[in-house]
Amino acid sequence: MAHLNEAAVKKITEICDRYANEKTPLMMILSDVQNEYGYIPLEVQELISEKTGISVAEIYGVVTFYSFFSLKPKGKYVIGCCLGTACYVKGAQQVLDKFSEIIGIRAGETSEDGMFTLDALRCIGACGIAPAVTINGKVYPKLAVSDVPKIVEEYRNMEANA
Amino acid sequence: MALVNIKIEGVSYQVEEGLTILEAARICGYEIPSLCAYNHGECSKGSCRVCLVEATGARGLVASCVYPVNEGMEIKISTPKATAARRASVELLLSNHSMKCQQCDKNGACELLHVAKLTGARDDMFKGEQTPVSFDDVTPSIVRDTSKCVLCGRCVERCKNAHGLGILGFENRGFNTIVSPAENRSFAKSPCIMCGQCVSVCPTGALMEKSEIDKVDAAFKAGKYVVVQTAPAVRAALGEEFGMPIGTAVTGKMVAALRRLGFNKVFDTNYAADLTIMEEATELLGRIKNGGALPMITSCSPGWVNYAEYNYSELLPHLSSCKSPHEMFGAILKSYYAEKIGVNPADMYVVSIMPCTAKKAEKEREQLKTNGLFDVDAVLTTRELAKLIRRSGINFNKLPDEEFDYDLVGDYTGAGVIFGATGGVMEAALRTAYHALTGKEHEAIKFEAVRGMDGIKEASIDVNGTVLNVAVAHGMKNAKILLDEIKEGKSKYTFIEIMGCPGGCVAGGGQPYVKPQFLPNEGLDILDTFRAKRAAALYSEDEGRPIRQSHNNEQIKALYKEFLGEPNSHKAHELLHTTYAAKEPFAD
Structure with a gap:
């Protein structure tokens, strides 16, 4: 088991302390840790367990239940393709497949250069603009398969020029 | 508590408000087929849908295990709709279940198979994909086999309730x-203490x-000289496997069965429990006199030792260095006894019948060897012994009562036999420590x-004007309270007994399952009372022993005189004492 560095221990302890008075603090803690580090590995879960008294297995269960949480580092740009019912009937699967084909990773994976993570999401509540895709929170409404290449290109260019 | 009027199958009853339909029906004499009915509150999610009934005021069918009764409710259990729904629920569970029932060790105690029989469920109704299987042996x-798991979560809850641990979770x-340890790890790479409480509550063969x-x-x-020893708690429960009421002591029949199974010698671990007391009491008095780590904590329970090594490594010096009784016995059998009877220790095979799953792992600890040989070679649970007996065609109930072997070693006192109940080791130690001091x-x-x-x-014993404060805890949740006191320097105790399983060894993870649906003659409160009933069987054997203090065991005295010297001697340390080491909870 890898051990956390001092700064991470301090930060995560601080996050746990933030919710010390909450009755059910786990979701809030995990959410903050996910936002801070982009993922929640087992050693972090062990520390949260120690601080909250919630068992590691239970924390792990919550982390693997919600697709928002991740066990592995995510890419710089997280592409979330909604596969909820409305998006699905509007062709979301094809949109997802196109992203998958262009970037060369499957849903749930991160590209080797650490640039993209491709996530298949359940309903994100944007059925009116189906099929919807989010990239780091920015929403792309009513996406067609033909839109996909230039969106990926845009991010690649942005990165190249950065 | 307020009463409400309900009807079940058209008959009027008054029951307490707040009960679930399932509980109310049970009190009124109905047993609604259900899977998680006997979990003692360890699953109340109502998600398996096996116990569906019709109830007025509810939309559709309701899960009787979670739906409360209310005034005027009419409950119907046997309508075609309810009967068909219950059967379909079980068929759905079976559709994602490994149907290798014949080879399954839970066969005979499987609650899923039981409820399938009750509802008339067929095993091939819903063919399709199955959840990917994870198997850990x-x-x-x-052994954890998810192909048999019904996701009831009882194991998850039991681990939390008994130990505050929660090794298992939904993933x-x-x-x-x-249901698995975090990361779908093996138990071996998690801080599991191996107590087997999860096994005792699992309704199927998943654990x-x-x-x-x-x-x-x-x-x-292989023609080994096979010696068997039985822990005290085994005799208090083995009879249940053969239909006897809970709390029946079957010492004599158990010995007779073991002899018929062909063991060369049949010994009682109680002999070694007496030996443990001699070593442990002497160690305690030594620590008091020489300023050693106090409180001293017992070390008989391997579940507890595992817990300490994972969670309280800083307190390991507080553990008694004594090996657990069956390990001490193994060491004596492969040294003193082997020499006396002229058997090469390497040709001797020591089998321990234990109420415990953690003992199986304990016997493989590197620290538990004598002259390069493991003290104990195999550990069978009480349930496995029952299986052996059945396999061999022995009619257990008709066996005569026989006595343990006690040539050279094996004789025991009442103090040894109560080891199997929570508080027993403490009581046995006090009998001897009191004598040593006064x-x-x-x-x-x-x-x-x-x-x-x-x-x-807790207890305070006045010894010639000096008060000795002692405490007893069972289940790690309780133990943690005492351990945290020690950690904070606030413990007022000199000696503490800790047992892994709630109730002590009588309710160990290797004992016969207590499942009320298979025990129609026991009371509805059996899950609350079985531990005390089994313990009572041991206390009663203690009462009946002619000698009740370990230090008065003549064979133990002879062992010291002829072989070990005195308690805690160099030789005793070599053979009867051990060491502990901190363990990393989630090792790679």
């Missing part, structure tokens, strides 16, 4: 959900002890304060 103690989502019957067969086949026997012999099922028990 890495530890010597527990992933939807169809891919499994089982790892059987060692094959190993014992092989030892016989030179006379404690008049009462009994120490009532350390008996019973309270989670933490």
